[in-house]
Amino acid sequence: xSVRFFHIAxxxxxxxxxxxxxxxxxxxxxxxxxxxxxxxxxxxxxASQLLTLRGRGPRxxxxxxxxxxxxxxxxxxxxGWITAVGTRPEIEALPEAAAAEKLDLGGRVVLPGFVDSHxxxxxxxxxxxxxxxxxxxxSYEEIAxxxxxxxxxxxxxxxATSEALKQRARRALTQFAGYGTTTIEAKSGYGLxxxxxxxxxxxxxxxxxxxxxxxxxxxxxAHVVPAEYRGSSAGVNSYMALLTQKLIPEVAExxxxxxxxVFCDRGAFTREQAQQILEAGRGxxxxxxxxxxxxxxxxxxxxAVKLGAASCDHLEKINAxxxxxxxxxxxxxxxxxxxxxHLGLQKYAPARKLIDAGCIVALATDYxxxxxxxxxxxxxxxxxxxxxxxxPAEAITSATINGAYALRREKGLGxxxxxxxxxxxxxxxxxxREIPYYFGMNTCWLTMKRGxxxxxADKAKT
Ligand code: NIG
Ligand code: FE
Numbered sequence: 001x002s003v004r005f006f007h008i009a010x011x012x013x014x015x016x017x018x019x020x021x022x023x024x025x026x027x028x029x030x031x032x033x034x035x036x037x038x039x040x041x042x043x044x045x046x047a048s049q050l051l052t053l054r055g056r057g058p059r060x061x062x063x064x065x066x067x068x069x070x071x072x073x074x075x076x077x078x079x080g081w082i083t084a085v086g087t088r089p090e091i092e093a094l095p096e097a098a099a100a101e102k103l104d105l106g107g108r109v110v111l112p113g114f115v116d117s118h119x120x121x122x123x124x125x126x127x128x129x130x131x132x133x134x135x136x137x138x139s140y141e142e143i144a145x146x147x148x149x150x151x152x153x154x155x156x157x158x159x160a161t162s163e164a165l166k167q168r169a170r171r172a173l174t175q176f177a178g179y180g181t182t183t184i185e186a187k188s189g190y191g192l193x194x195x196x197x198x199x200x201x202x203x204x205x206x207x208x209x210x211x212x213x214x215x216x217x218x219x220x221x222a223h224v225v226p227a228e229y230r231g232s233s234a235g236v237n238s239y240m241a242l243l244t245q246k247l248i249p250e251v252a253e254x255x256x257x258x259x260x261x262v263f264c265d266r267g268a269f270t271r272e273q274a275q276q277i278l279e280a281g282r283g284x285x286x287x288x289x290x291x292x293x294x295x296x297x298x299x300x301x302x303x304a305v306k307l308g309a310a311s312c313d314h315l316e317k318i319n320a321x322x323x324x325x326x327x328x329x330x331x332x333x334x335x336x337x338x339x340x341x342h343l344g345l346q347k348y349a350p351a352r353k354l355i356d357a358g359c360i361v362a363l364a365t366d367y368x369x370x371x372x373x374x375x376x377x378x379x380x381x382x383x384x385x386x387x388x389x390x391x392p393a394e395a396i397t398s399a400t401i402n403g404a405y406a407l408r409r410e411k412g413l414g415x416x417x418x419x420x421x422x423x424x425x426x427x428x429x430x431x432x433r434e435i436p437y438y439f440g441m442n443t444c445w446l447t448m449k450r451g452x453x454x455x456x457a458d459k460a461k462t
Pocket of ligand 1: 294339368
């Protein structure tokens with residue numbers, strides 16, 4: 001094989017495509033072609049720090065800070081998979097290295113592509129109008145009570161065509177890749193009727209097939225009760241019935257999602273309703289996860305532990321006994337500091353307490369139009385360090401191997417070792433700590449998914 005570059009198809013992607021192909025051409029000219037043998041592999045050298053994240057399973061406590069760094073690191077890649085990892089002299093000495101295509105990263109820092117385990121990828125538009133109201137002092141819940149918030153996005157999504165939603169998501173995926181992300185989870189939840197929820201989930205599938213990033217699909221029909229079912233308990237009960245008796249079985253039957261999520265909070269679903277919805281999903285093979293303890297304490301974390309949920313996410317309002325229960329479990333505590341930052345809230349999740357107790361902590365963007373409009377994992381790392389008091393190493397582990405574990409993908413994703421996918425993020429920094437240190441700017445120089453370049457910043461001189 002040779003170094004391959006991914007080109008986006010489609011007319012409206014013209015600008016992005018031109019930018020990408022220009023930088024890819026620049027980079028391609030720096031790749032040495034071997035003329036005397038048929039190349040079978042790609043040799044990647046020039047990693048001043050190669051963050052392997054090697055080791056077993058998800059990381060807890062002190063192990064969160066262990067990045068398994070190889071200085072002057074190198075990798076061999078064949079057909080999208082890593083076949084060797086080590087120091088440059090070790091890897092260059094392998095017989096396979098001689099005939100390989102060469103890619104020299106020029107002393108940059110390399111880590112596993114980010115695994116962003118919580119996003120609401122498909123939505124129709126921003127909610128910039130609400131941003132201004134929030135700045136003026138209105139709370140997230142006040143805006144929601146007046147028909148804004150999630151219901152505002154539901155209205156916009158129902159009015160949008162599938163093609164328009166897809167175009168917007170395509171642009172977002174290109175941006176995710178540009179920040180070093182190679183896998184995202186994507187939730188439905190802005191449709192909230194049969195047709196619109198299925199439309200979103202089908203888009204996850206179509207997008208996964210047409211572009212390089214992995215998309216892991218989650219059903220979030222239980223985001224809030226839609227407007228047409230509000231106002232009476234009979235209405236709410238019939239939406240519960242729609243979810244548990246119609247939508248969940250259809251989603252499972254069509255294999256449109258792996259996970260089933262519930263927003264368990266004031267103004268959304270109670271703990272009892274969440275349990276019913278998650279148990280219905282589990283009965284159909286959908287793995288539970290939860291939006292938990294974001295605005296108020298509801299007991300959702302204890303429910304997540306009881307049900308063996310893959311993750312419970314947010315956790316700003318978590319208490320000591322929840323933390324103790326999480327620490328004894330395999331449920332990942334996924335922190336989303338982008339929400340508190342965007343909403344201007346002072347209270348972030350107690351990351352230090354969670355880490356010190358031994359919980360499996362992950363970080364994600366929660367990319368969505370209401371609380372966290374960002375695709376930037378590096379920005380989330382900056383927030384994790386300066387607001388959650390995580391170290392840069394803990395933050396990187398939380399955004400890679402632990403994110404992969406939250407999506408049950410840790411066997412192939414989130415670390416760089418033999419037998420793992422060649423999903424890499426290369427940063428234009430001298431030290432990995434500079435990734436969160438430089439905030440609000442993008443130092444991602446190259447992103448590779450399954451051995452294919454999906455983002456290349458135009459730094460190479462032609
Ligand atoms: O993760 N909390 C619930 N869901 C999203 C916000 C959705 C929205 O406001 O549109 C979240 O923060
Ligand atoms: Fe969310």
